[in-house]
Amino acid sequence: xxxxxxxxxxxxxxxxxxxxxxxxxxxxxxxxxxxxxxxxxxxxxxxxxxxxxxxxxxxxxxxxxxxxxxxxxxxxxxxxxxxxxxxxxxxxxxxxxxxxxxxxxxxxxxxxxxxxxx
Amino acid sequence: xxxxxxxxxxxxxxxxxxxxxxxxxxxxxxxxxxxxxxxxxxxxxxxxxxxxxxxxxxxxxxxxxxxxxxxxxxxxxxxxxxxxxxxxxxxxxxxxxxxxxxxxxxxxxxxxxxxxxxxxxxxxxxxxxxxxx
Numbered sequence: 722x723x724x725x726x727x728x729x730x731x732x733x734x735x736x737x738x739x740x741x742x743x744x745x746x747x748x749x750x751x752x753x754x755x756x757x758x759x760x761x762x763x764x765x766x767x768x769x770x771x772x773x774x775x776x777x778x779x780x781x782x783x784x785x786x787x788x789x790x791x792x793x794x795x796x797x798x799x800x801x802x803x804x805x806x807x808x809x810x811x812x813x814x815x816x817x818x819x820x821x822x823x824x825x826x827x828x829x830x831x832x833x834x835x836x837x838x839x
Numbered sequence: 840x841x842x843x844x845x846x847x848x849x850x851x852x853x854x855x856x857x858x859x860x861x862x863x864x865x866x867x868x869x870x871x872x873x874x875x876x877x878x879x880x881x882x883x884x885x886x887x888x889x890x891x892x893x894x895x896x897x898x899x900x901x902x903x904x905x906x907x908x909x910x911x912x913x914x915x916x917x918x919x920x921x922x923x924x925x926x927x928x929x930x931x932x933x934x935x936x937x938x939x940x941x942x943x944x945x946x947x948x949x950x951x952x953x954x955x956x957x958x959x960x961x962x963x964x965x966x967x968x969x970x971x972x
Contacts, residue, residue: 729866733949736862740855781898782853785924788946789856796946800924 740790741836747779748832754779755825759818773814777806780828787835798824798831844870845960848888850881850895850904851922856945860894860922863949867957878902885913892918892960894943897930905933914938918963920956 757772784803788796802824809816847869851857854876861871872888875881879901885893893913897904904921908914914937921934924945931942941959943952 729862732862732866733859736855736859739858743855785896785898785945786853786856788924788944789859791948793946796924 737790740786744832744836747783748829748836751776751779751825751829751832755822755829758825759822762818770814773806773810776825777803777810780806783832792835795828795831795835798828802828844868845891845964846870846872846888848872848881848884848890848893848895848917849874850876850878850893850899850907852876852896852899856896856922859949863953863956864892864894867953876900878904878907882907882911885911885917889913890917892920892956892963894920894922894956897921897923897934905930905937908934908937908939914940918960920959 754772754776757768758776761769763769780799780803784796784799787793787799802821805821805824809818809821845868847864849857849860849864849871851860851874857874857876861874864871869892872890873884875884877900881893881895881899881904882902884890885907895904895907902910904923908919913919919939920941920943921939922943922945923930934942940963941955943955947955
């Protein structure tokens with residue numbers, strides 16, 4: 722029983738370590754997407770539209786997974802940005818882009834904090 | 840040799856959560872017979888494998904968890920636990936009407952999550968056994 726428990730704990734720790742590694746990758750990717758998203762307002766630019774949609778996908782996953790791995794603040798921050806991005810995309814990219822930019826910055830900082838903390 | 844372990848399906852589009860859920864279910868005696876990272880695959884596996892239990896995300900590519908439930912009449916045979924980051928009242932009502940056994944928020948600590956899955960499975964299993972007998 723004890724063996725099973727320690728085996729399980731070991732698996733949980735491995736899962737958390739793998740998750741932290743993926744946070745590093747996500748941080749880099751989201752940084753690249755942020756540059757793409759906020760360097761132009763030209764909605765005819767396919768790269769801009771794709772960047773927003775790709776970022777939404779990453780942030781949606783981050784929102785659920787960070788909470789599950791015990792990073793509650795990161796979960797809340799990503800959840801807030803997920804909802805902002807969802808509205809922004811739904812409104813044909815016409816709502817306040819500045820708010821999204823600010824929250825994006827907060828999220829990147831929060832990811833860094835989570836990585837450093839563990 | 841007969842395999843007596845209850846069979847479970849894990850449906851989640853985030854790889855790390857999918858792995859974690861598989862560990863959790865295996866640790867409490869389930870055999871993972873399938874995993875899916877989108878609603879379409881989930882629907883196919885639910886229909887072909889008829890698992891005893893399925894833990895399923897709501898927001899997924901192609902088909903949402905709610906859409907999967909609408910398309911397969913599986914909640915009587917399979918104990919369905921929805922796992923979600925957001926639980927708005929309308930979605931909860933809709934899923935309950937479709938026969939979902941329980942909702943678990945993704946920010947639930949792992950030990951509590953284990954307890955809730957076990958309890959939900961036991962209730963489902965007991966009800967199913969009572970109906971049969």
